[in-house]
Amino acid sequence: MKLESLAESLRDYLGATRKHSIKNIVNMFDEKGTNPSFGEDAAIIEAGEEALLLAADGIWDRLMRADPEWSGYCAILVNVHDIAAMGGRALGMVDIFSSSSPELSEKVLKGMKAGVEKLGVPIVGGHIHPDTPYTAVDVAILGRVKKDSIIYSSTAKEGDDIVLGIDLDGRVHPSCDMNWDSTFLKEAAIVRHQMESMVELGERHLLTAGKDVSNPGILGTLGMILEVSGAGAEVELDSIPKPASLDWDRWLKMYPGMGFIVTCRPENTARVIEVFNNHKLNASRIGKIVPGSHLDIVRGGERATVFDFTKHNITGLRPVKGCNQ
Amino acid sequence: MKLESLAESLRDYLGATRKHSIKNIVNMFDEKGTNPSFGEDAAIIEAGEEALLLAADGIWDRLMRADPEWSGYCAILVNVHDIAAMGGRALGMVDIFSSSSPELSEKVLKGMKAGVEKLGVPIVGGHIHPDTPYTAVDVAILGRVKKDSIIYSSTAKEGDDIVLGIDLDGRVHPSCDMNWDSTFLKEAAIVRHQMESMVELGERHLLTAGKDVSNPGILGTLGMILEVSGAGAEVELDSIPKPASLDWDRWLKMYPGMGFIVTCRPENTARVIEVFNNHKLNASRIGKIVPGSHLDIVRGGERATVFDFTKHNITGLRPVKGCNQ
Numbered sequence: 253m254k255l256e257s258l259a260e261s262l263r264d265y266l267g268a269t270r271k272h273s274i275k276n277i278v279n280m281f282d283e284k285g286t287n288p289s290f291g292e293d294a295a296i297i298e299a300g301e302e303a304l305l306l307a308a309d310g311i312w313d314r315l316m317r318a319d320p321e322w323s324g325y326c327a328i329l330v331n332v333h334d335i336a337a338m339g340g341r342a343l344g345m346v347d348i349f350s351s352s353s354p355e356l357s358e359k360v361l362k363g364m365k366a367g368v369e370k371l372g373v374p375i376v377g378g379h380i381h382p383d384t385p386y387t388a389v390d391v392a393i394l395g396r397v398k399k400d401s402i403i404y405s406s407t408a409k410e411g412d413d414i415v416l417g418i419d420l421d422g423r424v425h426p427s428c429d430m431n432w433d434s435t436f437l438k439e440a441a442i443v444r445h446q447m448e449s450m451v452e453l454g455e456r457h458l459l460t461a462g463k464d465v466s467n468p469g470i471l472g473t474l475g476m477i478l479e480v481s482g483a484g485a486e487v488e489l490d491s492i493p494k495p496a497s498l499d500w501d502r503w504l505k506m507y508p509g510m511g512f513i514v515t516c517r518p519e520n521t522a523r524v525i526e527v528f529n530n531h532k533l534n535a536s537r538i539g540k541i542v543p544g545s546h547l548d549i550v551r552g553g554e555r556a557t558v559f560d561f562t563k564h565n566i567t568g569l570r571p572v573k574g575c576n577q
Numbered sequence: 578m579k580l581e582s583l584a585e586s587l588r589d590y591l592g593a594t595r596k597h598s599i600k601n602i603v604n605m606f607d608e609k610g611t612n613p614s615f616g617e618d619a620a621i622i623e624a625g626e627e628a629l630l631l632a633a634d635g636i637w638d639r640l641m642r643a644d645p646e647w648s649g650y651c652a653i654l655v656n657v658h659d660i661a662a663m664g665g666r667a668l669g670m671v672d673i674f675s676s677s678s679p680e681l682s683e684k685v686l687k688g689m690k691a692g693v694e695k696l697g698v699p700i701v702g703g704h705i706h707p708d709t710p711y712t713a714v715d716v717a718i719l720g721r722v723k724k725d726s727i728i729y730s731s732t733a734k735e736g737d738d739i740v741l742g743i744d745l746d747g748r749v750h751p752s753c754d755m756n757w758d759s760t761f762l763k764e765a766a767i768v769r770h771q772m773e774s775m776v777e778l779g780e781r782h783l784l785t786a787g788k789d790v791s792n793p794g795i796l797g798t799l800g801m802i803l804e805v806s807g808a809g810a811e812v813e814l815d816s817i818p819k820p821a822s823l824d825w826d827r828w829l830k831m832y833p834g835m836g837f838i839v840t841c842r843p844e845n846t847a848r849v850i851e852v853f854n855n856h857k858l859n860a861s862r863i864g865k866i867v868p869g870s871h872l873d874i875v876r877g878g879e880r881a882t883v884f885d886f887t888k889h890n891i892t893g894l895r896p897v898k899g900c901n902q
Contacts, residue, residue, distance in 0.1 A: 295701030297669050297719060304629070306719050307702060308671035313709045344622045346633035348673075348715040376620030376631060384638045385711065390673040390704075392717025394622060394631050 255489070258501055259549060259556035262471055263564060265505050292405050293337040293463060294395065303402060305395040307334035312467070316387055319427035320356050322436075324363025325370075327389045329435060329509065330466065332371045335395030336447045337464040337512065339403040339454025342371070342395045347378040350388045357382070360389055370440045371447070401454035406480035406571060408461040408515040412541040414485060415521060416470060417449060417528030418511035420495050432495070434509035442532055446510050449531035458520045458527065465511035468566060469504050474513050475547050475559050475566045482571035484546045484561075487539035515541055580814070583826055584874060584881035587796055588889060590830050617730050618662040618788060619720065628727060630720040632659035637792070641712055644752035645681050647761075649688025650695075652714045654760060654834065655791065657696045660720030661772045662789040662837065664728040664779025667696070667720045672703040675713045682707070685714055695765050696772070726779035731805035731896060733786035733840040737866040739810060740846060741795060742774060742853035743836035745820050757820070759834035767857055771835050774856035783845045783852065790836030793891060794829050799838050800872050800884045800891045807896035809886075812864035814876045840866055 253261075294307035309330045316323040328345070335342040347364065351357040368375055373393070422434030435443045453459050461481060465473045470492060478485055494503045510533065516524045521537050528535035545561040559566065578586075619632035634655045641648045653670070660667040672689065676682040693700055698718070733739075747759030760768045778784050786806060790798045795817060803810055819828045835858065841849050846862050853860035870886040884891065 292702070295669060295671060297701060300625075304668075304719065306669060306671050306717070308673045308715075308717050309704045310673040310675065310706060310715070312706060313675070313711075343629075344620060344631060346620060346631050346717055348633045348635040348717075350635065350638070350713065376622060377617070377633065379634045379715075381635060381637060384713075386638075386709075386713075388675065388709075388711075388713060390633075390635070390715040392631070392633050392671055392673075394629065394719060 253499070253501055255549060255551055255554045255556040259558045261501050262469070262504055262558050265469070265472070293334040294340070296402065301399060302396045303399045305335050305338050305340045305397055306392065307331060307395070308390065308392040309334055310388065310390040313386070313388065315428060316389070320359035320387065321363035322425060322427055324360035324389060325367045325436065327391045328364055328367025328371060328373070331391045331393040332373055332447060333464040333466070335393055336450045337403065337462060338395070338397055339401050339450050340395035340397035341451060342373040342393055344374050344376040345391050345393045347375055348390045349378065350381040350384040350386060352385055352387050356387045360387065364389065366436070370435060370443055372440065372444055398455060401457070403450060403454045403459055403462040403514070405461055405463050405477050408477050408481040408483050408541050410483060410541055410543050411518070412460050412515040413518050413521040413537050414474065414487065414539045414541065415514050415516060415524050415528070415535060416493060416511065416538050417514070417533040417535040418465065418493055418508055419446060419532070420493055420534045422495070422509055430506050432506045432508040436509070443510070446531050446533055449528055449533060450512055452527050452531070453514065453524060456527070458516055458524050460515045460517065462512055462514035465508050465513055467507050469506060470508075470511065470513060471504055471547065471549070471558055472566060477513065477515070478547055478559075479561055479565070479567055480569050480571055484542045484544035484548070485539055486542050486548050486550055489549045489551045491536050491538045493534040493536050578824070578826055580874060580876055580879045580881040584883045586826050587794070587829055587883050590794070590797070618659040619665065621727065626724060627721045628724045630660050630663050630665045630722055631717065632656060632720070633715065633717040634659055635713065635715040638711070638713065640753060641714070645684035645712060646688035647750060647752055649685035649714060650692045650761065652716045653689055653692025653696060653698070656716045656718040657698055657772060658789040658791070660718055661775045662728065662787060663720070663722055664726050664775050665720035665722035666776060667698040667718055669699050669701040670716050670718045672700055673715045674703065675706040675709040675711060677710055677712050681712045685712065689714065691761070695760060695768055697765065697769055723780060726782070728775060728779045728784055728787040728839070730786055730788050730802050733802050733806040733808050733866050735808060735866055735868050736843070737785050737840040738843050738846040738862050739799065739812065739864045739866065740839050740841060740849050740853070740860060741818060741836065741863045742839070742858040742860040743790065743818050743833055744771060744857070745818055745859045747820070747834055755831050757831045757833040761834070768835070771856050771858055774853055774858060775837055777852050777856070778839065778849060781852070783841055783849050785840045785842065787837055787839035790833050790838055792832050794831060795836065795838060796829055796872065796874070796883055797891055802838065802840070803872055803884070804886055804890070804892055805894050805896055809867045809869035809871045809873070810864055811867050811873050811875055814874045816861050816863045818859040818861050
């Protein structure tokens with residue numbers, strides 16, 4: 253695939269365009285644009301020496317229809333990631349579970365239980381609608397982080413290196429071919445240790461920004477960082493860690509089971525990669541933060557723009573002056 | 578209506594029977610029955626001098642289909658109540674919003690915004706599914722409470738008085754005739770002051786147990802306290818505060834906009850009523866906690882059993898030895 257065609261395919265990928273409506277909601281609740289948590293994976297609520305992190309994530313109904321058990325598992329996985337993305341540790345979750353049948357309930361709950369056991373974060377309460385026409389599971393999670401160790405999305409700066417930490421030891425999930433599953437079959441201790449990589453990176457102050465790779469994939473997630481940081485990026489395609497069995501178009505659209513995209517000052521890049529490696533994650537420097545508003549991919553002498561944020565939106569969120577900076 | 582017919586009608590009311598499936602979920606995640614937060618309105622997560630409260634509540638899809646704006650408003654109202662029920666103050670909320678159309682989204686969000694403005698608790702983040710076949714809003718809320726001031730559901734004791742604090746100054750909601758709305762048209766300062774009644778009752782240690790009146794109505798909510806406290810109750814029907822325009826069967830099935838059912842030692846009953854009154858709530862002693870497993874209503878010489886928890890379930894939860902006691 254030509255680089256330009258790849259860029260276009262990625263830009264149009266539904267996983268990214270679904271995020272557009274975030275902006276409208278944010279605007280509705282925060283007309284002055286003063287909430288520093290918008291655009292972040294978790295909201296920062298509270299003070300003392302530690303900050304509390306509150307996040308909520310649900311599972312796309314397409315996934316629920318494809319595989320209820322895997323959906324229940326992912327509902328846990330994505331929430332714990334939202335806390336890790338901020339450099340935090342999860343304390344507990346609550347779920348709101350709507351179910352159209354006992355059979356579906358059993359499958360979803362089985363998956364959630366597997367997720368709880370894998371990640372070691374308890375479900376401490378919740379709410380159930382046992383008789384809805386649809387089946388959906390929404391989870392909210394509470395975490396905490398040292399105040400000086402919070403990892404934000406909106407703080408990437410020109411000149412930073414971009415590092416991807418990701419687990420390539422996995423499989424295409426049997427019932428969802430856009431999910432790269434690296435956790436379900438893996439020992440819980442390893443998965444939890446991978447999640448801790450972000451706590452160490454935060455506490456050692458090695459990053460300028462970071463985010464877990466979510467549905468918009470590796471470059472879509474990087475794009476979300478760029479939108480709220482007000483910056484551009486140049487990514488060397490061939491430096492992105494990739495399972496050998498997958499082509500670029502597919503890999504870059506996938507939701508990986510365990511991936512973090514972070515930025516750091518170049519003098520810290522080697523340390524950041526080392527932390528990811530010590531936590532059993534593949535890691536590479538994949539590019540750099542540049543001035544402007546383009547997310548470009550480059551390969552040899554070829555260059556293509558995946559997003560130009562003067563024209564394209566992922567979340568549509570933009571930097572707020574005086575916040576997080 | 579004869580007292581026995583009223584008891585039967587209340588027992589069969591869907592708002593109570595929908596809670597049955599809670600037990601199955603609790604059992605799945607907590608096989609040893611050791612989590613002290615189950616059966617409570619919010620989970621107690623964390624220590625220091627204050628405890629954190631995490632709760633999640635969603636809106637019944639029937640209500641969503643009847644009135645999306647009112648559903649959005651209620652999603653906020655019920656969550657803030659879950660924190661107040663434990664004697665806590667809300668810090669912030671996250672929402673997961675699934676929407677089938679922009680028109681519906683706008684209505685739901687308008688309602689949520691009205692709720693946020695009324696109650697003064699911010700939405701600090703969330704997740705959106707803009708393209709689901711259904712519209713649903715789930716909210717999770719974080720609150721805090723002094724550790725020695727937590728109000729539990731499972732700690733009602735034989736000999737306690739039962740007090741209802743409730744706002745009769747309201748209306749049957751125009752689009753949902755099972756909702757008694759006392760908040761939507763009321764000044765925000767009054768609504769917030771009403772919510773604070775539980776904080777004062779908790780901090781003054783005037784209660785033995787308490788809960789906000791939710792979908793199962795006044796007696797269904799009392800029943801939930803009895804189930805997890807392992808006690809019975811005798812309620813004098815005519816002592817329950819009631820809007821003059823409504824009959825008993827209807828009133829006792831309604832979700833009130835602002836109601837708390839609490840238990841206390843008889844020597845504190847007058848103080849509890851006074852606190853509710855000072856917070857602009859109607860309040861009366863409506864009965865007492867008795868040994869056994871029956872929730873009985875009495876009027877003159879007549880008596881009828883609404884629930885016998887050896888045979889009937891609301892949540893199906895039962896006391897766990899060594900927890901909260």
